[in-house]
Each structure stands twice: as structure tokens, then as C-alpha cells.
Amino acid sequence: MRYLSLLSLALATILGVGNLPAQTVAAPAEQTLSPGDSVRIVVWRKPEFSGDFVIAPDGSVSHPLFHDIKIAGVPLATAEANLRRYLSQYDQNPQFVMEPLLHLSVSGEVPRPVVFATQPGTSIAEAVARAGGTTQFGNRKRIRVIRNEPSGTQRVFYASLEDPADRLAQSPVRSGDQIVVDRKKSFVKDIFLPALGLIGSIASVGLLIDRIKRP
Numbered sequence: 001m002r003y004l005s006l007l008s009l010a011l012a013t014i015l016g017v018g019n020l021p022a023q024t025v026a027a028p029a030e031q032t033l034s035p036g037d038s039v040r041i042v043v044w045r046k047p048e049f050s051g052d053f054v055i056a057p058d059g060s061v062s063h064p065l066f067h068d069i070k071i072a073g074v075p076l077a078t079a080e081a082n083l084r085r086y087l088s089q090y091d092q093n094p095q096f097v098m099e100p101l102l103h104l105s106v107s108g109e110v111p112r113p114v115v116f117a118t119q120p121g122t123s124i125a126e127a128v129a130r131a132g133g134t135t136q137f138g139n140r141k142r143i144r145v146i147r148n149e150p151s152g153t154q155r156v157f158y159a160s161l162e163d164p165a166d167r168l169a170q171s172p173v174r175s176g177d178q179i180v181v182d183r184k185k186s187f188v189k190d191i192f193l194p195a196l197g198l199i200g201s202i203a204s205v206g207l208l209i210d211r212i213k214r215p
Helices: 002-017 076-087 124-130 187-213
Strands: 038-043 051-054 096-108 114-118 138-148 154-159 178-183
Touching: 038 076, 076 096, 096 124, 114 124, 124 138, 124 178
Parallel strands: 096 178
Antiparallel strands: 038 051, 038 096, 096 114, 138 154, 138 178
């Protein structure tokens, strides 16, 4: 009976590996830009101020004219206000458009693994579609998202593309997100065969114990 209990526990542990509950993610804070992201600035009648620019490590725009403007690490509304304040030196009522572009990656079981920049508001599901969707081997029920937190730590959570009502799949991406489509698990290869191996190991240990106990 002792060995049967051990076998039952081992099977329960193995079978539970593929069914871990998805982590929930708190409501996202207000969107911000990070170093490495890009910003598209178009200023009316001032082409020298217009273009696509990368956010520098110090949080400013990598352009000589914009170097003193704080863009990263602040709400987008604040970043736009900072840009407006700077342009007001050259025009009393500057007419401009600032389009932030967040960098992220999609990899794993997708036809076209890609690193790209996208607009805030793009959902996790849309980002996966940008990479061509999932392959036939992709696990659409557990899309892994690795996200950098403001504290400097990383958080992993899962979204489902199978459920149209999944709020995580429809939630917006964040700067630096790594979206990974893992391969589907095979019951025979990933669960059944390892279980047999573990059962065999436990049975061998049980036989060895019995032999040792024999007079």
C-alpha cells in the first residue's frame, strides 16, 4: 500500500505539470515609453523637427534638437506636454503629432518570429497575428507573456487565444514585452512516458528496500 500511495502521488504531480493555473495580471498602469522605444514626431512646416527617433538610455529623444526633452518614464500625456513646451520656443501655437512606438518581440511557434515597434493599444492577440499567428504546433490556450515591471523584476503570465472573451489576450502590450507561443504538450511524450519512467524508478527502489529488509 505504501508503494501505491507513492505511485499515486507521482502520477498526480506529473499530470498536474501541464495544467498549472494561469497567473492573473493587475490592471496596467498608464502607458509610458522606455529607452529603446521609438517616437514619430511630425511638426507642421518644420521638417527639421520631424522624423522617427529612438528613445535614448537617459529617456530623451535621440535627436540634437530634442535631447533635453524627457520622453521616457512619464505618462504619454506628460511626454506630449514636454514636447509642446519645447516647440513653443519656436512657434506660439505649435501644430504637431507625436506617435509613440513600443518595441516588443513575438517568438516560439509562430511562422515569422519578429521584433517590431507598434502603437500603444495593440493587444497581445494582435501582436501574435503580426507574427503570422500560431503554427499548428502552437499552444493557443497558453500564450506566455514575459513583462518587465517598473521595479526591475520580470513577471510571467498567460493569455488564451482560444477564448474570445479572454481579457488578457485583448489587453494592450507594454514596452519590452516578450510574447512566446510555446509548443503544445503531447500526452504520450510529455506526460505518459515520463510517468512510466518515474513509476519504474519507484518500483525499483521498492524492490531494493524489500530485498534489504529480508533476513
